[in-house]
Amino acid sequence: MNKSATQDPSIIKTVQFEVLRYNPEGNEAPRLQNYSVPVIRGMTVLDGLNWIKEHLDSSLSWRSSCRMGICGSCGMFINGLPRLACNNQIVHLHSDRVTVKPLPNYDIIRDLVPDLEGLFEKHRSVKPYLIRKDTEEQEKPTGEFFQSQQELLNYIQFAYCIKCGLCMSACPTVATSENYAGPQPLTAGWRYCADSRDEGLQERQEVLYSSYGVYRCHFAGACSQVCPKGVDPALAIQLLKKDAFLRSFGFGKKKKAGPVLPPVRDWTPGGKIPEAPAKTVPRKTE
Template structure:
C-alpha cells in the first residue's frame, strides 16, 4: 500500500538582506509538496509559513513574463516553469541568478543586461520615420523572411542565459547572450536597416567574438530561443559583411494595398480611438 503521508521537501533558500547581512547565507524550510507544485508555489508557501520577508520577482506564473529566473538546483530556470517533482530531490536549492549582483534574497540586479540590450538598439532602424510614427500599412515580409528571426523573438529577457554563460562569469564587459541574440533578431529582420549601426557596437572586443560556444545559454533557455545559434549566425554575418559577401538589400517596403481581391462582406475599419496629430 502506498504511503499516504504527504511528501515534504526542504527548500534551501539563499537569503541576503542588504544593510544587515555581510554575505548571502542559506536558510532551510520544510514544505509539503502537492501534485503539480512548482518551485514558485513552494516559495509562496515558505513566505506564508516561515519567512515573510523572503523576496523574489514573479508575475505571470506561466513562463511568459520572465521575472522568476532563479538558480534552482544549480541550474538557471524559471521558478514557475519548474515542478518540484521533476527535480526529484529531497532538498531544493534556490538561489538568485549568478553573474548579477544580488539586490535582496532571490532578486538579481538585471540592469547591466538591460543597459547592454538598449545599447544594441533592439527595434527596427529605418529612415522612414514618418511611416514608423504614423503607419499607413504594414511592411511587406514573406513567411521565409519571418523564419529568419522568429525563433529569436521568443526571448522573454529572464536572464537565465546570462547566468549560465561561462564567459559572462569571468568577463563583466562581455555583452552576453541575451542582448546579442536580440541584436541578431533585428539584424536578420528583412524590415530592418540597422545592421551597420549595430555592427559599430558589436565589432569591439565585448561583442560576439567573446563567445566560444559553451552552449549553456541554449541549454538553459526556457523558451527555446537558442542564443548560441543567434550569436554564431551574427558572427557569420559580420565576416561575410567584411568580405562583402553579405547580401545587401534595402529594408522591406510598405506593403501595397490589396487589389484584385473581393472586398464584399468585409466591414470598414473602426474609427480611430487616438486623436490625430
C-alpha cells in the same frame, strides 16, 4: 510544517528547501536557510516559495509575476542550473533537497532578487527596434512593411526572448567579463539585423562586433541549454559571426528593407466567406 499540511492526503512528499538569504540593511553575510515544504502534485518551485512565505517566513523575498513562464521574472539558480521557478515542478527535480539561490552574474538586491538593470542596459545598447531609412514612413505609416513567411522564419525564434536573464547567468564568459555584451543582447541584436524590414546593421555593429561583442563567445552552449523559451542564443551569435564573415568577403546578401505595401482599400468582408450552417438548436428567445 503545520498540522493541517501533514494531514492533507494530496501531499506526496516533504522536501527541504535550502534558500539563500541576504539582507542589505543588516551586516550579516549571505546564508542558506532551510525550510520543510510539503509537496503536492504539480507544485512548482515558485509554489514552494509561496508556501514558505505564507506559512513559515514572511520576510523571504523574490521576484515573480505571471507564474506561467511568460513574464521572465522568477529566474533563479535552482539545484545547480538557472531556471524559471514557475516553470519547474519540484517532483521533476528528482531530489528531496531544493537549493534556491539568486541568479549568478547579477548583483543581489535582497534574498533571491537579482539586479537586472545591467542586462536591460546592454539590451538597449543594441537598439532592439526596427531602424529604417524611410523614417517618415515609420513616423506616419501609409501601409504595412512587406515580409514573407520565409523571411519571418529567419528571426522569429529569437523574438521569443522574454528577457528573464537566465542565459546571462549561465554564460561562462559573462562570469569573468563584465563588459561582454552577453547572449541576450547579442541575440536581440541579431533578431533585428535578420529582420527583412530592418536597415540598422550599421548602427548596431559598433556594439555587436566590438572587442566585447560576438567574438568573446566560444560556443559553450549553456545559454541555449537553459533558455526556457527555446530561443537558442548560441545559434544567434554564430549567425552574427557568419554574417560578418560573409560581408567582409563581399558574399553577404545586399540588404534592402522590405517595401511598404499599398494600403488595402475598398475591401468588403464576406466576399468568399461561406455562409454559416443553419442553426440546429433554437435560441431561447425564439
